[in-house]
Amino acid sequence: MSAAEETGIIIIGGGIAGAGAAFEVSRNSKVVLLERESHCGYHTTGRSAASFTENYGNGVIRRIVLASRSFLTEPPAGFCDYPLLSKRGMITVARADQLDLLREDMEAAQALVPSIVAMTSAEAIARVPVLRADYLAGAYIEPHSMDIDVNGLHQGYLRGARARGARIVTNAGVKAIGRQGGQWRVETPAGTFIAPTLVNAAGAWGDEIAVMAGVRPIGLQPKRRTAFNIPAPAGVDISDWPLVNDVGAEFYFKPDAGQLFVSPADATPSAPMDAYAEDIDVAIGAERLERATTIEVQRVSRSWAGLRTFVADGSPVVGPDDALPDFVWLVGQGGYGIKTSPALSRVCASLIAGKGFPDDVARQGVSMDDLAPHRLRGVESRARQVAS
Ligand SMILES: Cc1cc2nc3c(=O)[nH]c(=O)nc-3n(C[C@H](O)[C@H](O)[C@H](O)COP(=O)(O)OP(=O)(O)OC[C@H]3O[C@@H](n4cnc5c(N)ncnc54)[C@H](O)[C@@H]3O)c2cc1C
Structure with a gap:
C-alpha cells in the first residue's frame, strides 16, 4: 500500500464549484482536488444553459451574481483565450x-x-x-444578460490552480473519510490523502460526503x-x-x-x-x-x-461547518452555480484563509449569515454558536 499524500486542503468535486475553489484557495495553500469521474465537469457543470443573467434566483443569488460580474468581464491575465461573456440579452x-x-x-x-x-x-x-x-x-x-463560456471558465480555473501547484486527481471517487492525527484522511481508488481542511464541493452528493465525514447533513435536494x-x-x-x-x-x-x-x-x-x-x-x-x-x-x-441542487432557502451554502469548522461547505448552488462561481470561490477561499468575508461581496449586500451552514441548523445550533 502506498503512503498517504499530505496536503494543505482537500477539495472533493471537480465541477465549477470545486474548480473555482481550487483556483482561489491555491493562492495560499497546497491543494489536492479529488474528482470521481474520469474528467472534471461531467455532471451538472457540463449540462447548463450557460446563461449569465442578473435577474434569476432569490435576492442573495442576484447579489452574488453582481459580485461575480467583474471577474467574468475582466478575468485575470492569461486565464482564458477568449472572452468569458458574450452578448445575448x-x-x-x-x-x-x-x-x-x-x-x-x-x-x-x-x-x-x-x-x-x-x-x-x-x-x-x-x-x-x-x-x-x-x-x-x-x-x-x-x-445586458450574457452567455457564459462555461468550458473556458471551468478550464481557466483548473489551469490556474495547476499553475499554482494544485493537483487535480480524476478517477478519485471518495470512498471513506476519517480522522488521523487531528487531520482529515480521505480514501479513494487513486490514493489516500491527508489534510487539515476538507472542502465539500460535491454538488448533488454534498450530503453524502458530509455523512461519510461524520458531519450532520444540511438537507440538500437535487x-x-x-x-x-x-x-x-x-x-x-x-x-x-x-x-x-x-x-x-x-x-x-x-x-x-x-x-x-x-x-x-x-x-x-x-x-x-x-x-x-x-x-x-x-x-x-x-x-x-x-x-x-x-x-x-x-x-x-x-x-x-x-441536477440543480438546493437547500430549503434557495441560497448557496458556503463556509465552515458549525460543529466541525475544518469541514467547509461549498454546495447548494441550484441553477446558478456557473455565474456565481467567481464570488463564491472567493468567499470560500477567504474564509479558509481566516480573512473573513470579502468586502466587495459584502458591499453587494450579502453577509456571512446568508451563506453559512448554521442558518440551516435551526435555533438549537444557533444558540450553541452564540454560546461558544
Ligand atoms: C439544465 C441546466 C441549466 C443550467 N443553467 C445554468 C445557467 O444558465 N447558469 C448558471 O450559472 N447555472 C446553471 N445551471 C446550474 C449549474 O450548472 C450548477 O449550479 C453548477 O454546475 C453546480 O456545480 P457543482 O460543481 O456544484 O456541481 P457538479 O458540476 O455536479 O460537480 C460536483 C462534482 O462532485 C463530484 N463528486 C461527487 N461525489 C464525489 C465523490 N464521492 N468523490 C469525488 N468526487 C465526487 C461529481 O463527480 C461532480 O463532478 C444549470 C443546470 C442545469 C442542469
Missing part, C-alpha cells in the same frame, strides 16, 4: 393570464438591474419572430432539469436572438451553437445520480415551445438533464 414573456406576475417580476428585477425595461409584444416579436402574436401579451428585456437541442427553423438566422424565458418558469429557449436550446424548466426532485432526460419532459418542453412560437418540433437532436 434575455426577454421574459407573458401570456394575458400572466400579466400581473410579469409586472411584479419586472419591478422586483429593476430594483437590482435598472437596465431592465418593458417591451411591447410587437417589439419582442421583432427580436424573436417565431413568437406568436396570439400567445404573447407582454414582455420585458434584460439587455432537482432534475431537462434540456434539448432542436435544429434552428429553416432559413432563419437565430444567432442574434436573446434567451426567451417564460415568466411562469414553464420554458425557456436560446440559440446554442447554431441550434436552439430548449428547456421545460422542470425541477423534479431526484436522488444524486447521473441524471438523464425523461421522454415525457422533452415532450412537455416541445409542447410548450410550440404553444408560444410558430416552431414545429420535428426532430430533437440531443437531450440531456442535470
Whole structure:
C-alpha cells in the first residue's frame, strides 16, 4: 500500500464549484482536488444553459451574481483565450393570464438591474419572430444578460490552480473519510490523502460526503432539469436572438451553437445520480415551445438533464461547518452555480484563509449569515454558536 499524500486542503468535486475553489484557495495553500469521474465537469457543470443573467434566483443569488460580474468581464491575465461573456440579452414573456406576475417580476428585477425595461409584444416579436402574436401579451428585456463560456471558465480555473501547484486527481471517487492525527484522511481508488481542511464541493452528493465525514447533513435536494437541442427553423438566422424565458418558469429557449436550446424548466426532485432526460419532459418542453412560437418540433437532436441542487432557502451554502469548522461547505448552488462561481470561490477561499468575508461581496449586500451552514441548523445550533 502506498503512503498517504499530505496536503494543505482537500477539495472533493471537480465541477465549477470545486474548480473555482481550487483556483482561489491555491493562492495560499497546497491543494489536492479529488474528482470521481474520469474528467472534471461531467455532471451538472457540463449540462447548463450557460446563461449569465442578473435577474434569476432569490435576492442573495442576484447579489452574488453582481459580485461575480467583474471577474467574468475582466478575468485575470492569461486565464482564458477568449472572452468569458458574450452578448445575448434575455426577454421574459407573458401570456394575458400572466400579466400581473410579469409586472411584479419586472419591478422586483429593476430594483437590482435598472437596465431592465418593458417591451411591447410587437417589439419582442421583432427580436424573436417565431413568437406568436396570439400567445404573447407582454414582455420585458434584460439587455445586458450574457452567455457564459462555461468550458473556458471551468478550464481557466483548473489551469490556474495547476499553475499554482494544485493537483487535480480524476478517477478519485471518495470512498471513506476519517480522522488521523487531528487531520482529515480521505480514501479513494487513486490514493489516500491527508489534510487539515476538507472542502465539500460535491454538488448533488454534498450530503453524502458530509455523512461519510461524520458531519450532520444540511438537507440538500437535487432537482432534475431537462434540456434539448432542436435544429434552428429553416432559413432563419437565430444567432442574434436573446434567451426567451417564460415568466411562469414553464420554458425557456436560446440559440446554442447554431441550434436552439430548449428547456421545460422542470425541477423534479431526484436522488444524486447521473441524471438523464425523461421522454415525457422533452415532450412537455416541445409542447410548450410550440404553444408560444410558430416552431414545429420535428426532430430533437440531443437531450440531456442535470441536477440543480438546493437547500430549503434557495441560497448557496458556503463556509465552515458549525460543529466541525475544518469541514467547509461549498454546495447548494441550484441553477446558478456557473455565474456565481467567481464570488463564491472567493468567499470560500477567504474564509479558509481566516480573512473573513470579502468586502466587495459584502458591499453587494450579502453577509456571512446568508451563506453559512448554521442558518440551516435551526435555533438549537444557533444558540450553541452564540454560546461558544
Ligand atoms: C439544465 C441546466 C441549466 C443550467 N443553467 C445554468 C445557467 O444558465 N447558469 C448558471 O450559472 N447555472 C446553471 N445551471 C446550474 C449549474 O450548472 C450548477 O449550479 C453548477 O454546475 C453546480 O456545480 P457543482 O460543481 O456544484 O456541481 P457538479 O458540476 O455536479 O460537480 C460536483 C462534482 O462532485 C463530484 N463528486 C461527487 N461525489 C464525489 C465523490 N464521492 N468523490 C469525488 N468526487 C465526487 C461529481 O463527480 C461532480 O463532478 C444549470 C443546470 C442545469 C442542469
